[in-house]
Amino acid sequence: MNKAVFLDRDGTINVDFGYVHTKDKLEFVPGVLDALAEIQVAGFKLIIITNQSGIARGYFSLEQYRDFENYMLEKMAEAGILIDGVYVCPHGPQDHCGCRKPKSGLYERAANDFDIDWKSSYVVGDNERDLVVCNLKGIQGIFYGETEIALNCVVRFTTWKEISGYILGKM
Numbered sequence: 001m002n003k004a005v006f007l008d009r010d011g012t013i014n015v016d017f018g019y020v021h022t023k024d025k026l027e028f029v030p031g032v033l034d035a036l037a038e039i040q041v042a043g044f045k046l047i048i049i050t051n052q053s054g055i056a057r058g059y060f061s062l063e064q065y066r067d068f069e070n071y072m073l074e075k076m077a078e079a080g081i082l083i084d085g086v087y088v089c090p091h092g093p094q095d096h097c098g099c100r101k102p103k104s105g106l107y108e109r110a111a112n113d114f115d116i117d118w119k120s121s122y123v124v125g126d127n128e129r130d131l132v133v134c135n136l137k138g139i140q141g142i143f144y145g146e147t148e149i150a151l152n153c154v155v156r157f158t159t160w161k162e163i164s165g166y167i168l169g170k171m
Helices: 032-041 062-078 105-114 133-137 160-167
Strands: 004-007 045-051 085-089 122-125 140-144 154-157
Touching: 004 032, 004 105, 032 045, 032 160, 045 105, 062 085, 085 105, 105 133, 133 140, 140 160, 154 160
Parallel strands: 004 045, 004 122, 045 085, 122 140, 140 154
Antiparallel strands: none
8 A cells, every 4th residue: 555645735735826727826835845855755645635616616617727737747847746646626615526625535536546545644735624534534634824723633834844844754
């Protein structure tokens, strides 16, 4: 089985300007590229799990989303980071689908696709809905941000250096 770090996108990997889907709005959060490179070298699969309700709301198309995703992945590859998989929910909250976080559908699909061991893996996000899967699957959650959240399976850090240190056992 493989170990993985499941990553939220907006607010965790890139700055969340709200419905980010154009190349000019791609700004990586401080330290994320260096941290992900270290984590990947340590043998973790890197898998993005993202809600993109802007598609359902008509703010941008699935094609525009894919163009942005490909651009972001190219920039990450230029920094030496190869994302193993990207799983997107294009639905809105009103659609009540099984793939929109906080539901675990996309996490389960990725775990099956990559033979992931939940117990040796992590999920990183900037919103409680990104981390509810911790209580469902026994995976360690890492909240990236300043506020507190009420999940008992989650630790909180404010920098990617702290996150990579925690994952790699340096703290």
